[in-house]
Amino acid sequence: MLAGMDVGGTNTDIAFVDGEITSLKVPNSAGIDLALDHAGRHGRLAVSTSTPLNMLLAGGTRKVATILMPGIGLVHGGGVRGAVNHCGDVVEDIDRDEIDRYLRANPADAVAIAGKFSVRNPVLEAAAAECARRYYPVERIAQSHALSVLDFPARAATTRLNAGIKEEVSRLASLLGARRRDFLFFRGDGGLTTPENALLDPSILYNSSPAAAALGAHYLTKLSGFLAVDIGGTTTDLVPVENGMPSTQELTFEGARTVTRVVKAESLPFGGDSVVRDSIEPWRDGNALAFGGRLPTLTDALNRAGYEIGDYETASALERERAEEVIEDYCDRVAAAVAAHDPARIVGCGYLAPFLVPEIARRADRPCVVPPHAACANAVGVAVSRVSLTLHAHFDGSRGRVVMNGEMKRVERVGDDDELIAVCTAEVRRRALAAGAHPRDLHEVRVLHCNSFDVVRGSYRASRIADIVVQVAPGITAEAR
Amino acid sequence: MTTALVFGREFLLHEQSPSHPERRERLAYTIDQLEEEGLFHHNRVRVIPPIKATRGQVEVVHHRGYIAFLEEASGPGGSSTMTRWSRKACWILPSLQREAQSRQASPYGEGNSPTHSPSSGRRGTTHAPGPVQGSVT
Incomplete structure (x- = not known):
């Protein structure tokens, strides 16, 4: 059985897929333990937790000290000593006293450590992290080498983001792991990953909820091209889906590029819990009146207009005319945003989708589908997704080493491209299986990049260097098809 | 900027x-x-x-004979053409030699014509592998 949980701002949605689909909502106020009780103890459990992470980042209260080792090349202000060259050789060691002075002079909540070419040799970042351990626990220290891709400025920005949320991800991993040791996190690109990998790069969990809704909408409708309209409590998210997968884009953080790709989603600041005054407001104050809240919301406006959602009689405090105006205003705003995407059709997700999406579709002049279990489409998407993994390998025959996702190992020989691709394909399959992938999900391994060249010394071919990137792509697991 | x-x-x-x-x-x-x-x-x-450059753009910076040589060497059997000429210690096509000889003055200036070795010329010279000699058979 496949179980999926999506921890939202108000509720935790849970779905089970085992030939048939069942789904339920558990209020967050009841605690995550209750949600885990409902999730059961059997089968695979996958969890999307982007909402608490997004809220943490939106708060902007985490102060992060950044240790940069710019090394050779362009100069970056505030950097410290220590340099690795493009071959992965250490050409300048770190100055531990300098790092110690920097950390004492810049107290913060967490530390980000990023060195140029650390993906070719992580030893200096590891040494700097050891210095930081004198002042910070490991849950508050993030390093850049595990991000694996060349792009020092973007890696540094990603590491800052990671430093800010790593402790929260660690807390969630401990909380969930105490109940289900084998659980998996749902990523922002629509795949699953282990808690251990998520702690190396917590940014991959960012904004995963829209990806979950889009994947769930695809699974529930079997449509491959559409715009998912996910009406949540706080926001309404629009997610383009092509070939059954949500489109992804580069994540930016604090105005800087990162190396992380997340689902491409347009988030409108209105949802079922948006407060209604003279008009609909882009903020919430807890639940709707119908679910025990203090202030009338969009949900209550629907009740005043004649629907029966929750304790619908509480909506009598709203004027009917204003309620209808608010609903029209909301539908107009979303329809305008939908039309800008020019989708072939839209698929409604979220608890209020059956009440609002048909009208949004009519105003946007697009066909629409609101599938069964639309209220928990996000949890369905989490349940049916599969383990995905990308392996970045840099082989250097002259130095007898290979660096795979930031880990350096010895290598006896560097063969031809076909041989190296076979080595990387076998390795990514081995790692994915160890992470809990279903064997049938590993039939296809994509080769995303392959570049190699001979190293010539004294007119003779001395060795080979090769960069290979292979991937078990995100998607729907074979177990759910 | x-x-x-x-x-x-x-x-x-x-x-x-x-x-x-x-x-x-x-x-x-x-x-x-x-x-x-x-x-x-x-x-x-x-x-x-x-x-992709047009032929006209390539001819602005490369001699027509050199382009013809590359076309011949790149076409079917081109490798054998290259090998044959390399084995003879000749890195220039006869057609290119004739063209060069027919010109009173090299378009590249004296001492820098396509018939000179790569080490002395920077334009219009062939960079064929193997030993480079100035003789033409």
């Missing part, structure tokens, strides 16, 4: 020979540094992908 960076992955396919200065190793190291510096995404760097 914006800096233009003309680059395409296909540049990595250019390798005369593993020991030639214009080899993949050197370009790959350069690209590694540019990628690590984030210059392909820098807001003051404009990456311009290469476009």
Whole structure:
């Protein structure tokens, strides 16, 4: 059985897929333990937790000290000593006293450590992290080498983001792991990953909820091209889906590029819990009146207009005319945003989708589908997704080493491209299986990049260097098809 | 000021020979540094992908005879053409020799015609592998 949980701002949605689909909502106020009780103890459990992470980042209260080792090349202000060259050789060691002075002079909540070419040799970042351990626990220290891709400025920005949320991800991993040791996190690109990998790069969990809704909408409708309209409590998210997968884009953080790709989603600041005054407001104050809240919301406006959602009689405090105006205003705003995407059709997700999406579709002049279990489409998407993994390998025959996702190992020989691709394909399959992938999900391994060249010394071919990137792509697991 | 960076992955396919200065190793190291510096995404760097040159554009900087030589060497059986001429210690096609001889003055200036060795000429010379000699059979 496949179980999926999506921890939202108000509720935790849970779905089970085992030939048939069942789904339920558990209020967050009841605690995550209750949600885990409902999730059961059997089968695979996958969890999307982007909402608490997004809220943490939106708060902007985490102060992060950044240790940069710019090394050779362009100069970056505030950097410290220590340099690795493009071959992965250490050409300048770190100055531990300098790092110690920097950390004492810049107290913060967490530390980000990023060195140029650390993906070719992580030893200096590891040494700097050891210095930081004198002042910070490991849950508050993030390093850049595990991000694996060349792009020092973007890696540094990603590491800052990671430093800010790593402790929260660690807390969630401990909380969930105490109940289900084998659980998996749902990523922002629509795949699953282990808690251990998520702690190396917590940014991959960012904004995963829209990806979950889009994947769930695809699974529930079997449509491959559409715009998912996910009406949540706080926001309404629009997610383009092509070939059954949500489109992804580069994540930016604090105005800087990162190396992380997340689902491409347009988030409108209105949802079922948006407060209604003279008009609909882009903020919430807890639940709707119908679910025990203090202030009338969009949900209550629907009740005043004649629907029966929750304790619908509480909506009598709203004027009917204003309620209808608010609903029209909301539908107009979303329809305008939908039309800008020019989708072939839209698929409604979220608890209020059956009440609002048909009208949004009519105003946007697009066909629409609101599938069964639309209220928990996000949890369905989490349940049916599969383990995905990308392996970045840099082989250097002259130095007898290979660096795979930031880990350096010895290598006896560097063969031809076909041989190296076979080595990387076998390795990514081995790692994915160890992470809990279903064997049938590993039939296809994509080769995303392959570049190699001979190293010539004294007119003779001395060795080979090769960069290979292979991937078990995100998607729907074979177990759910 | 914006800096233009003309680059395409296909540049990595250019390798005369593993020991030639214009080899993949050197370009790959350069690209590694540019990628690590984030210059392909820098807001003051404009990456311009290469476009395929027209024959007329190529003829502005290369001698027609040299282009003909490359076309022959690149076509079916071209490798044998290259090998044959290399084995004879000749790196220039007879047609190119005739064309050069028919000209009173080299378009590249005295002492820098296509019949001179690569070491002395920078334009219009063939960079064929093997020993380079000035004689023409």
